[in-house]
Amino acid sequence: MRDNEPHAWTPAEVPDLSGRTVAVTGASRGIGAATAEHLARHGAHVIALSPSRAEARTVTARGGGPGRVDHVECDLARLAQVRDAAERIVGLAAGRLDVLVNNAGVAAAGPAPSPAGHDMHFAVNHLGHFALTGHVLPALLSAPEPRVVNVSSLLHRLGRDPTRRANAGGARLRWAAYCDSKLANLLFTQGLLGWAHAHGLPLRAVAAHPGLVNTTLGSGALRADGHHIQARLLEWAQARWHTPAQAAWTLVRAATDPYVTGGEFFGPGGRWEWSGSPVRVRAARRACDTRGAERLWRLSQQITEHPFPSAPGRPTPRAGAR
Numbered sequence: 001m002r003d004n005e006p007h008a009w010t011p012a013e014v015p016d017l018s019g020r021t022v023a024v025t026g027a028s029r030g031i032g033a034a035t036a037e038h039l040a041r042h043g044a045h046v047i048a049l050s051p052s053r054a055e056a057r058t059v060t061a062r063g064g065g066p067g068r069v070d071h072v073e074c075d076l077a078r079l080a081q082v083r084d085a086a087e088r089i090v091g092l093a094a095g096r097l098d099v100l101v102n103n104a105g106v107a108a109a110g111p112a113p114s115p116a117g118h119d120m121h122f123a124v125n126h127l128g129h130f131a132l133t134g135h136v137l138p139a140l141l142s143a144p145e146p147r148v149v150n151v152s153s154l155l156h157r158l159g160r161d162p163t164r165r166a167n168a169g170g171a172r173l174r175w176a177a178y179c180d181s182k183l184a185n186l187l188f189t190q191g192l193l194g195w196a197h198a199h200g201l202p203l204r205a206v207a208a209h210p211g212l213v214n215t216t217l218g219s220g221a222l223r224a225d226g227h228h229i230q231a232r233l234l235e236w237a238q239a240r241w242h243t244p245a246q247a248a249w250t251l252v253r254a255a256t257d258p259y260v261t262g263g264e265f266f267g268p269g270g271r272w273e274w275s276g277s278p279v280r281v282r283a284a285r286r287a288c289d290t291r292g293a294e295r296l297w298r299l300s301q302q303i304t305e306h307p308f309p310s311a312p313g314r315p316t317p318r319a320g321a322r
């Protein structure tokens with residue numbers, strides 16, 4: 001599964017990130033919070049996104065490094081809020097965003113659809129991130145080496161056709177819908193890369209998966225819906241998985257390693273990619289299907305009202321920009 005690399009990547013290789021701005025979604029807890037902390041500790045200005053105002057103080061207080069941490073409230077299931085959040089991000093980043101880490105996610109969400117009537121996994125894990133990326137594009141394209149990191153999962157391998165989630169309301173099979181959304185993260189990475197190439201833009205779209213991580217992903221939703229036994233079983237397993245702080249290095253590598261090229265996929269290098277140091281990994285064949293990526297791209301553009309322009313201008317670098 002893993003490509004041969006001359007040496008193992010370690011956190012010691014994270015460069016000094018002073019002067020760089022990174023936005024991280026789902027930064028209120030779990031892997032996103034740990035990623036935001038690592039990045040701030042290395043000097044990055046982190047813009048931490050989360051859906052609730054209450055989390056803002058926690059995220060901001062946890063920064064704990066030389067880098068500044070700002071908070072932006074954003075429910076990714078609400079496309080109008082995503083547009084407003086993008087404006088705030090561009091403002092806080094003073095027009096130049098180096099990296100966007102699309103990490104937020106829901107799993108095992110109940111049958112209630114998103115406010116726009118889509119399956120929640122499709123809405124939050126894919127559509128909200130698709131729209132957010134499109135709306136912050138001008139700021140990304142003002143950075144000298146812009147990068148977008150989409151966070152997928154090993155479970156993308158069980159995904160089928162994510163577009164079937166667009167008009168289906170809430171999914172009855174929650175884990176199937178989650179797997180489809182994680183496949184969508186990889187197809188979006190490919191679509192974004194293709195779009196950037198087609199327009200001669202230096203945007204690097206990459207993907208990462210964190211392995212198996214001890215967070216409340218999935219178990220919280222199961223518990224909220226009264227599936228206590230399933231929730232307890234999942235929590236029992238999760239308690240044995242690696243910590244968010246360890247898992248976050250995969251995302252940090254994808255976001256900061258200067259040798260990363262567009263389209264690469266990172267995951268933990270241990271047995272079955274469950275844990276370990278970040279390495280390049282391979283995605284399932286279905287995640288490399290260009291037709292599937294195009295189909296998802298067209299549908300997402302239509303639903304989110306075309307945040308990716310068909311003829312994007314490359315902003316002239318501002319004075320003093322690195």
Ligand SMILES: NC(=O)c1ccc[n+]([C@@H]2O[C@H](COP(=O)([O-])OP(=O)(O)OC[C@H]3O[C@@H](n4cnc5c(N)ncnc54)[C@H](OP(=O)(O)O)[C@@H]3O)[C@@H](O)[C@H]2O)c1
Pocket residue numbers: 025026027028029030031032049050051052055074075076077103104105106124151152153154209210211212213214215216217218
């Ligand atoms: N944990 C694992 O084993 C595992 C494995 C493979 C992949 N992943 C991926 O890793 C990423 C992070 O997962 P995690 O385990 O850290 O999950 P987590 O602990 O449940 O955290 C999820 C984050 O997403 C945010 N979020 C949820 N709904 C949102 C919405 N509607 N709008 C905006 N943000 C929303 C949450 O905000 P609130 O705190 O406000 O709810 C939280 O910050 C996900 O993409 C997941 O698919 C995780």
